[in-house]
Amino acid sequence: MLTPVSGFRKLNVGSTTPNAPPPTSLKGTRLSLHSSLQQTSTGIQALDLVLGNGVNLSSATLFIERDRGEYTPQFARHFISEGVSHGHTVVCCGERVEQWLETLPTPIQQDEKQEAEPDLPEDQLKIAWRYKRRIQARYSHSYDLSKHIPSSQLTTCHVIPSSTPAQEILDQISDNITKTDNVVRVILDRPFFPDLEDSSVFRFHYQLRQITNTKNSVLLCTYPDCIPSSLSFSLSSLYNNSMTINSLPRDKTSVYRDYHGIINLNKVDNMCSFTSPTPDMSDRFFKIQRKKFIVEKMHLPPDLSETVSRSSSTNSGSGGCGSGGGASALDF
Numbered sequence: 001m002l003t004p005v006s007g008f009r010k011l012n013v014g015s016t017t018p019n020a021p022p023p024t025s026l027k028g029t030r031l032s033l034h035s036s037l038q039q040t041s042t043g044i045q046a047l048d049l050v051l052g053n054g055v056n057l058s059s060a061t062l063f064i065e066r067d068r069g070e071y072t073p074q075f076a077r078h079f080i081s082e083g084v085s086h087g088h089t090v091v092c093c094g095e096r097v098e099q100w101l102e103t104l105p106t107p108i109q110q111d112e113k114q115e116a117e118p119d120l121p122e123d124q125l126k127i128a129w130r131y132k133r134r135i136q137a138r139y140s141h142s143y144d145l146s147k148h149i150p151s152s153q154l155t156t157c158h159v160i161p162s163s164t165p166a167q168e169i170l171d172q173i174s175d176n177i178t179k180t181d182n183v184v185r186v187i188l189d190r191p192f193f194p195d196l197e198d199s200s201v202f203r204f205h206y207q208l209r210q211i212t213n214t215k216n217s218v219l220l221c222t223y224p225d226c227i228p229s230s231l232s233f234s235l236s237s238l239y240n241n242s243m244t245i246n247s248l249p250r251d252k253t254s255v256y257r258d259y260h261g262i263i264n265l266n267k268v269d270n271m272c273s274f275t276s277p278t279p280d281m282s283d284r285f286f287k288i289q290r291k292k293f294i295v296e297k298m299h300l301p302p303d304l305s306e307t308v309s310r311s312s313s314t315n316s317g318s319g320g321c322g323s324g325g326g327a328s329a330l331d332f
Contacts (some may be wrong), residue, residue, distance in 0.1 A: 017253050026183055026216060028086030030139050032056065037271060040088075040183060040218060041140035043078030046295035048140060050263075050284060051241060056271050057183065060209060060219035062239040064232070064266075067247040071168060071261050073100055074288055075245070076187055077219050081105050083185040085141050085239060091176050093160040093169055094189025094222075101154060105143035124196045143291055144291050166192070166204045169313065184217040196227055202234045240269035259285040263295065 029038045032053065039054035042061075048054045051331045055061060065072045073096060081112055083090045092093045092101070149326040160172055169191075177184045186208075192201055205221075223235070225244065238240045248256045256262075267281040282295075287294040 001048040006232045009068060011140070013043060023309060028088060028183060029057065029138065029216075030054075030080070035271065038216070041082050042084075043080075043082030043140065044075065044293045044295070045140050045142065046286075046293060047075075047263075050265070050280075050295060051268060052140075052270075052279070055218055055241065057212050057216045058219060059269070059271065060212060060221065060238070060242040061241040062235055062243070063222045064225050064242070064244040065222060065236060066225045066244055069224060069245070070247055071286070071288070072245050074293075076100055076220065076222065078143060078293065079185065080157070081107065081143055081149060083183070084154060087156060088183040088185050089135070089176055089180055090157040090185045090187070091160065091173055092157065092187045092189075093164070093191065094187070095162045096189050097159055097162075097187065100189075101157060101159070102148070102151070102194070104154075106147035106149055108144050109146070115150070132271055142291060143293075145288070146290055147307040162189075162191075166200070170204070170207055170211060173208070176210060177215050177217050184215070186212060186217060187220045188221040190223055191221070191226070193208065196231060198231050198234070200229060202238075205235060205238055236267055239267070240271065242267040253319070256285070258270070259287045259296075261286050262298070 006297050013216075016046065026038065029035070032039050032148075034052060037056045037058075039052075041048050041055050042051070053062075063072050077100050079208075080090055082093070084104065086106045101136070106165060158172075160169055164172075173186055181255045188208075191204070208219070219239075221235075221239070223232075225232075242268055246262040246264065248259060249255070249258060260285060263284040265279070265281045265283070268281065283298045285296045285298055286293050287296075
């Protein structure tokens with residue numbers, strides 16, 4: 001007797017082959033809500049929401065520094081600290097990288113208040129017992145800028161001198177990516193600046209994207225806005241995400257006195273998704289506090305002045321249905 005054969009086969013989330021084992025759970029990653037790709041945090045929770053709850057593995061993000069460029073290192077420091085907190089392999093190259101590693105912010109403990117409280121026994125976890133494992137696993141952290149990570153904890157960080165030739169930089173990055181199954185964070189600070197030749201620099205970034213696009217790696221690169229426009233356009237086509245960081249003047253009389261800078265979103269890619277990319281490309285303000293990095297959408301403040309409201313009501317009353325130009329009880 002022939003047994004009925006069903007054409008339906010159950011697929012695991014994040015897998016492209018039937019009956020395949022689930023993907024390896026990497027520390028500091030989670031599956032995207034919009035696709036089956038794994039994501040990791042930038043170290044700034046507010047920026048993760050702008051980029052779709054984080055950056056996808058095998059993706060690259062480009063930061064363009066405008067004006068003084070004093071706040072771009074804060075984005076890079078949070079990115080590195082997030083990797084150190086999860087034990088990711090961090091590969092850095094650039095002139096300012098060693099200074100960044102000396103001033104990495106320290107992650108704030110998840111439950112500082114609960115540390116003083118006694119732990120509840122397992123019998124009392126009747127409702128939230130399924131979340132017991134998730135209490136210890138964190139996707140992203142908040143950081144305290146007043147405290148720095150000691151150098152003894154930076155065992156997973158590898159620094160490549162900025163004077164290293166281009167091919168040797170690519171070889172060292174490739175070696176660090178291929179010899180581990182963990183997440184690898186690659187940070188490049190102004191590579192080959194200011195001696196920028198469009199053809200050679202573009203070839204370097206093209207080969208770099210081929211290397212970082214194969215395994216569990218994320219790339220972050222910074223450049224000043226004075227690079228040639230042709231190179232800036234070419235890099236934007238290679239990188240998945242691109243944004244410009246503007247520093248605001250420190251003027252107490254300015255309208256933007258409560259903020260430190262503006263983020264201009266140039267490109268936010270939607271990788272491996274059947275839906276059309278519809279990200280909110282509005283500009284954002286950012287404000288850096290000691291224990292919080294705030295990113296807010298730009299908007300005009302409401303006009304609450306009494307003179308405007310009174311003048312508008314007077315103008316509307318003059319065109320009412322009453323006869324004559326004077327005020328009337330029938331005017332509305």
